[in-house]
Amino acid sequence: MNGIVSREELSVWIEEVQRADILVGIPSYNNAGTIGHVVQAVQTGLAKYFPDKKAVLVNSDGGSTDGTPEIVRDTVVEDFSSLLLHHRVRPLFKLATPYHGLPGKGSAFRTIFELAAALDVKACAVVDSDLRSITPEWLELLLKPVLSGRFDYVAPLYLRHKYDGTITNSIIYPLTRALYGKQVRQPIGGEFGFSGELARFYLGKDVWESDVARYGIDIWMTTTAVAGGFRVCQSFLGAKIHDPKDPGADLSAMLFQVVGATFDLMDEYAAVWKDIGASEAVPTFGFRYAVGLEPVKVNVERMIDRFNLGVDDLMVIWREFLPGEVADFLVRARSLPFERFRIPDEMWVEIVYGFTLAAHRRVMSREHLLKSLTPLYIGRTASFVLETQDSGAEEVEERIEHLCRIFEEKKRALLDAWAS
Amino acid sequence: MEELFNRLISDPLARTAERILQFLPNLVSAVLLVLAGLAVGLLTKIVLKRIFVVIRLDGLSERVGLKALLAKGGIQEPLSLLLARITGGLVVFVFFLAALNNLEFGIIQNLIERLFIYLPSIFMALVVLVLGYLLGNFLGRAALIAAVNAGVRVSGHVGRGVKLFIYLLSVTMALELLGIGRDTVLLTYSITFAGIVLALAIAFGLGGKDAAREYLEKRLKAQERDDDFHHL
Known part of the structure; x- marks a missing residue:
């Protein structure tokens, strides 16, 4: 806990904010092209759906050299009236800070969890910084189930092309569902909502110097929430369109990381999944609609x-x-x-x-x-x-x-x- | 006549008999030492095996990955049995050497003395060979999997090549430790690196980088057309 809070610039910021109801985290690394849109969607979503809540936006950055943190600081929604928002909007506290520790998404999330704990927030959401399809409604769908007090963890549910997400569809989803008995359709989706209590629970786990800090944070969060007995639901967010990944990304390295993290969790939670016989659906929120998806080329x-x-x-x-x-x-x-x-x-x-x-x-x-x-x-x-x-x-x-x-x-x- | 008989037959026979009588206790004690060695070796093996079972050595070797490492090297026996066998064998060997020494043959004693001086080098050479074998299997497998995942058509040759290279390197180093072919290591390195440099020069220098890449892709890899779906 004394990791980031002891950093002077952060302790000053925490002193200034003191407490908050909502924290939205955006991990990033060189996402200057897309993060402005994500910040605007988050700001609009908070203004539209949670105008009476005190909210903070935290950009946990991995050392971008393309000005990503500056874009986060400078991006503002100029005109709320054009978005048909006429009620009074509470100011949004923003923080763009580099994370410390092992390089990876997990370390970025750790910073977000630590700030959530320090500000004693009720609900958190994390969204990827390369999203092109995020809308203000995503904030409502990820945060409201938690703020209502009924759920601790909200997984995303997307509409995807039938050939997209094949590791999820053929290994991760069926395996985690069979093991832990919860039908969480996108266990490694990338966008999540969770309670402040769950953030503190995550923070207390001794994984931040392990591979979880580098990769595998998504499946770790979902599995830890399910195996820990937290109340889990999912929200339909529509299509997920994000910046194309590096085409040279090595598939075998990807499999090694994601499947390896899932197998590690099998060992850790063997006592939990051994006693689970069948799976059950988890509550699903959001209005389902059809989306025109881009064609996918397959050889x-x-x-x-x-x-x-x-x-x-x-x-x-x-x-x-x-x-x-x-x-x-x-x-x-x-x-x-x-x-x-x-x-x-x-x-x-x-x-x-x-x-x-x-x-x-x-x-x-x-x-x-x-x-x-x-x-x-x-x-x-x-x-x-x-x-x-x-x-x-x-x-x-x-x-x-x-x-x-x-x-x-x-x-x-x-x-x-x-x-x- | 009698004197001649004594000088030619009787005396040598008497001396031989005397030598045999002198040698006999040594021989008997040598045989006894060998028998005792076999018994002590067997006993050591049995006792050690039981101790290893009690302290759960096999479980430990599994947890630290030693079992997998041995399996990769083609050794299927549990570590407990392996160590017990090796120690038992060493006990028998030591008793056998003591028995040979006990015979008091100058040549054999000299050989044993040299063997003991040479023993550390033999031990180190064996260690190098075993490590080379394990490392060769490990890196050969890593290269094979990486090549298959990269779509290289001659993946099997790549894996075997890496394995063979490590084996050869370890054999060369073992020979170096034994004092055989002192310049071999240097030569091996020289030949290998010269070969690599020459291959690179031919591929990327003479043929041109693009031409070499095109050729290699055509020759080694499957015809590719990018897929554009997300796996995660």
Whole structure:
């Protein structure tokens, strides 16, 4: 706790603000192109939906060199009347500060949690700084369930293209749902609402010098809230459009970080998820509407090619821990013609559970294990694209629901193997 | 005639018999030492194995990742059994050396003396070989996975190449420690780095950077067209 509050400029600012009802955090790193829009949406949302609340906006920056913090400080909504807001608006306290500690989104969030605790806020929201589709309504949807006193954690629910978020759809959502029994559709969404109490709970966890500080904060927050017995809901935010990610971003590194963080949490909360049998829906807020989504380009042939390459060269590794029938299936799938290429749900669940057990038993270097999942994930994604190329959004959601049920059905076997 | 018989037959026989009688106790004690060594070695192995089970050494080796490291090196036995076997074997070996020394053969004693002087180098060379084997497997696997994920068509060769390179390096270093081929390490480094520099020069210098990249992509990687969906 004495981390940032002891910093002089922050202690002066905290002294000035003293207490607040709402804190909105925006972690950033070189987001000068988009953060102005995000700040305006936040400011408008607070003015429109929480005019009587004392609110602060905190930009926790990772050392941007493109003037991101300056944009946060300088951005103001000039004319509220053009937004049809005529009531008196309380001034918004703004702070743009660099975070300290290990470089990463988790450290940025730690600063936000520390300020939330220092200001004794009732509700917090965090939003990404590269968002292009954020609207003032997002603030209402993320904060109101918490301010009402009924919920501690609000996860986002987005409309996404059927091929977007494939790690979420094929691994993270079905796995966390089967394990912890809560149907939180976007557990690594990026935008969250949470209570001041939960912020203090997060802050008290001894993870801020670990990988959570660098990456994996999203799944850590969701899992910690669910496993900690906090009241969880989700809010429909519409489409999520953000700046394109770095095209050179390494998929295997991404899988290693996200899936690795999820597997770590499995070990930590084994005593919690062992006793959970089935999953239940969580309350969902927000008005659902259809959104025109940008088309997505997919090269399935190349994906299958990558899968085949993996089967050719990595089978010797997979055979060390995957069940024999799964390995044999993968060899057969390698020779399937393009149009008949499939990795069925049952087989995919066996693969994912096989990897969770191998990670739990530490059969090999964690990095090798998780990075060797990449060709299988690509193969599964190719199979999903082929299966759903003529499907609409609802049918695709049904397919994901089917996959989730298989994850839940096979959890018993996972438990038995986990204990042995 | 009798004198001749004594000089040619009887005396040498008597001396031989005397030597055999002198040598016999040493031989018997050497045999006894070997037998005792086998018994003590076996006992050491059994006792150590039980101690390791009691202190849960295998659980510890699993937790610190040593079991996985050994498995990566192709060693499937539990650490407790491995250590008990090695210690038992060393006990037998020491008794065997003592037995040989007890025979009081000058050549053997000389060899044993040299062996003991040489022993630290042998031990270090063995350590280097074992570490090289484990490291070779680890880095070979890392290279293989990275190559597959990068879409390199000759990933298997890349992994095997890295593994072989580390093996060769460790063998060379072990030989260096044993005093065999003192200049080999220097030569190995020279040849390897010269090879790498030459390959880079050919790829990026003579052929031109773009041409080399195009060629390599065509040759090594799958035909790519970017996907534009988000994985997370």
